[in-house]
Amino acid sequence: MAASRNRVRIIGGQWRSRVIRFPPAGELRPTPDRVRETLFNWLGQRLDGLACLDLFAGSGALGFEALSRGASRVVMVERDRPVAAALRESARLLQADGAEIVVADAMDYLARDGERFDVVFLDPPYASDLAMKAFERLGGRLNPGARVYAESAGSLQPPMPWKVLREDRAGAVRYALYEIGQ
Numbered sequence: 001m002a003a004s005r006n007r008v009r010i011i012g013g014q015w016r017s018r019v020i021r022f023p024p025a026g027e028l029r030p031t032p033d034r035v036r037e038t039l040f041n042w043l044g045q046r047l048d049g050l051a052c053l054d055l056f057a058g059s060g061a062l063g064f065e066a067l068s069r070g071a072s073r074v075v076m077v078e079r080d081r082p083v084a085a086a087l088r089e090s091a092r093l094l095q096a097d098g099a100e101i102v103v104a105d106a107m108d109y110l111a112r113d114g115e116r117f118d119v120v121f122l123d124p125p126y127a128s129d130l131a132m133k134a135f136e137r138l139g140g141r142l143n144p145g146a147r148v149y150a151e152s153a154g155s156l157q158p159p160m161p162w163k164v165l166r167e168d169r170a171g172a173v174r175y176a177l178y179e180i181g182q
């Protein structure tokens with residue numbers, strides 16, 4: 001039974017209904033199907049040509065979903081080596097050429113100069129303050145008009161100039177879509 005919990009189904013796009021597997025890890029909890037469906041309704045069903053960043057990638061559900069829906073590139077940052085190896089295997093099985101798996105701490109990754117993104121998926125361990133720290137460091141890594149999806153156990157109130165575009169909850173999960181205000 002435990003093995004059946006270590007898998008998640010892609011819900012839309014070219015890989016719809018394909019299953020990705022991941023190893024057991026203490027804080028790893030894939031975004032539920034219903035929440036992913038809502039998120040991609042908010043973003044638009046197609047992400048054609050967009051560059052995405054999946055911080056705290058975990059199972060890769062958000063990153064692979066974005067690639068399945070046309071994102072040109074998704075950088076998945078995961079510090080746990082066995083989990084990152086599973087992400088690489090999922091990318092190989094899906095033939096996900098646009099996936100780049102980076103084994104690193106998410107805050108260290110954001111501190112580097114580098115690529116800018118159109119969409120960021122931010123789903124850190126709930127019992128941490130990493131979401132707020134990531135919001136503080138994201139600004140320089142975003143393209144104009146970029147959106148950031150964040151998931152947490154409680155309400156997130158990122159500092160100015162962030163503004164909420166949409167928000168909702170599903171059970172204990174609170175999630176929202178943000179952009180930098182003008």
